[in-house]
Amino acid sequence: MALASWIRAASVTALAALVCLAGPAAAAGNKTGQVTVFWGRNKDEGTLREACDSGLYTMVIMSFLDVYGHGRYHLDLSGHPLAGLGDDIKHCQYKGVPVSLSVGGFGSGYSLPSEQAALDLFDHLWNAYFGGRKPGVHRPFGDAWLDGVDLFLERGTAADRYDVLALELAKHNIRGGPGKPLHLTATPRCAFPPAGYLKRAVDTGIFERVHVRIYDDPDCEAYWHLRWDEWTAAYPATRFYVGMTASVMTHGWVHPKNVYYDVAPSAQKADNYGGFMIWDRYYDKLTNYTSIVKYYA
Numbered sequence: 001m002a003l004a005s006w007i008r009a010a011s012v013t014a015l016a017a018l019v020c021l022a023g024p025a026a027a028a029g030n031k032t033g034q035v036t037v038f039w040g041r042n043k044d045e046g047t048l049r050e051a052c053d054s055g056l057y058t059m060v061i062m063s064f065l066d067v068y069g070h071g072r073y074h075l076d077l078s079g080h081p082l083a084g085l086g087d088d089i090k091h092c093q094y095k096g097v098p099v100s101l102s103v104g105g106f107g108s109g110y111s112l113p114s115e116q117a118a119l120d121l122f123d124h125l126w127n128a129y130f131g132g133r134k135p136g137v138h139r140p141f142g143d144a145w146l147d148g149v150d151l152f153l154e155r156g157t158a159a160d161r162y163d164v165l166a167l168e169l170a171k172h173n174i175r176g177g178p179g180k181p182l183h184l185t186a187t188p189r190c191a192f193p194p195a196g197y198l199k200r201a202v203d204t205g206i207f208e209r210v211h212v213r214i215y216d217d218p219d220c221e222a223y224w225h226l227r228w229d230e231w232t233a234a235y236p237a238t239r240f241y242v243g244m245t246a247s248v249m250t251h252g253w254v255h256p257k258n259v260y261y262d263v264a265p266s267a268q269k270a271d272n273y274g275g276f277m278i279w280d281r282y283y284d285k286l287t288n289y290t291s292i293v294k295y296y297a
Contacts, residue, residue: 030268034058034275035294036211036241038102042282043079048099051281052092056290058275059098059183061150064105065125069117073124074109075140086144093147100148100183101129104155111160118164125149126172130182148183148208153198162201170206187211187243187277190220192230205237211277213243214263215252225266232270239274242267246278246289256292264296 036059039051051060067074077085089099103121104110112118127134129146149169151162166184173182186202188194190212194202202210212231214224232240242263245253254263267273276290276297284290 030270030273031264031297032273032275033294033297034241035290035297036061036275036277037284037290038063038278038280040064040077040080041280045280045282045285047080048085048088049091052088052095052097052099056284056294057097057278059100059147060092060281061100061102061185061187062146063102063150063280064107064152065101065103066105066107067109068103068121068124069111069113071120072109073128076105076107082140086141089141089144089146098147098183100150100185101125101146102150102152102187104152106154108155111156112162112165113157113159115161115164118161119168122165122168125169130172148185150211151186151188151198151201153186153188153195156195156197158196160197162197163204166201166204166206170204181208183208185209185211187213189213189217190224190227190231190243191217192227192234202235202238205235207235207238209239209241209274210235211241211243213277213279215243215245215254215279216250217252221252228267228270232272236272239272240267240270241274241277243277243279244289244293245283246280246287247283248287250279250283256289259293260296264293 035057037051037057038061039045039048040063048060051057062077064076065073066076092099112121124137126132127137128139131145169182169184184207186198186207188198188210193199210231212228214220220227247253276293278284278290
């Protein structure tokens, strides 16, 4: 059986087990209904417009700007054509679904080894994806302006200055046109405290939200509740989202029934609970994971 078919079959089994839970009866205390999804990691996931039109998500994060820090920049959207993406972004925004860009990822081509490197990255982001119009800077999405920046950092050193980047973004926290806020987010693994280069950034206190990944990390599975409590207590002004994977093949996948009985009610005890983050649109499309768990967010 092909992998995609196997995943679909597994999702049907999960859905059958959850039909009796998915609906108004699943209402809980501190629910927000907010679900963020990562898009851009597989060309077969469908278009950005389709993701926004699904009605499943309240924010989409495009991934990744995966090379920066040494005067070079590279946007990797896994083969998605850039033509028409600007119109898709505007369409999503018109429907009330903000679209952000995540920087970092799983490669080794990024770093911010100095304050100047951080300022240079800000300059590139602002002029290529937001309100800037610097001559010579290519705008991949034309005149479309994104809604935010996410830090998805799988590597770094003590010298990295993501705090400088965050502070500079905060100074420009007004998206042009209608004046919407620039959403500043981070998507770390659940370990607490986080690595120093990320901690220094989050310690600025200006991050709107943090998506704590509770998957793909053996050290997290048994203790995610403790890590969650540490994260939410340390940054009370930040909204926290539970990061879950839609892929049943990924270590740390949470069965929807366990989302209902454990993850959602445990996470929602925090006053600064924000919602769910789903990795990613490709697997979500295969498994229909969000169509089940969105009722518990």
